[in-house]
Amino acid sequence: MKHLNQVFSWAKLQPPIFRIRVAAGLQVKRNFIIATNSTRSHPFAKKYQKNQHAIHLHAETHCLVKTFQAGYDIKDLRDSTMYIARAILDPYTHEYRYGMCRPCVGCERALIDFEVGHVFFTTEKGIEQLW
Numbered sequence: 001m002k003h004l005n006q007v008f009s010w011a012k013l014q015p016p017i018f019r020i021r022v023a024a025g026l027q028v029k030r031n032f033i034i035a036t037n038s039t040r041s042h043p044f045a046k047k048y049q050k051n052q053h054a055i056h057l058h059a060e061t062h063c064l065v066k067t068f069q070a071g072y073d074i075k076d077l078r079d080s081t082m083y084i085a086r087a088i089l090d091p092y093t094h095e096y097r098y099g100m101c102r103p104c105v106g107c108e109r110a111l112i113d114f115e116v117g118h119v120f121f122t123t124e125k126g127i128e129q130l131w
């Protein structure tokens with residue numbers, strides 16, 4: 001899981017946002033586009049987050065926004081794979097480990113709407129595939 005490790009490494013480097021370090025990477029064509037949770041509001045977030053108060057982009061939706069900004073469109077996403085990793089700093093060992101980051105309902109809806117081909121995410125126990 002080279003790409004997942006790449007995303008995990010990225011998550012580790014982030015300042016925590018809302019106390020969470022999460023990163024999502026989309027392998028699309030020959031590109032790999034990485035994003036983290038964002039504190040910016042975006043119309044995309046309004047459409048896809050869990051409720052009307054959640055106006056900030058999650059790593060997954062932020063990654064989709066960056067992908068479209070990079071010039072890709074929905075046709076390119078069919079063969080794409082998204083990797084989502086959460087890094088948790090263990091207070092005792094001071095090392096990072098995987099954390100649960102199954103996409104929330106809103107992000108899952110966005111991933112379905114934009115026909116992302118495959119989705120992998122970290123859990124406390126390892127890696128799971130959403131589809």
Ligand SMILES: [Zn+2]
Nearest residue numbers: 058103104107
């Ligand atoms: Zn989400």
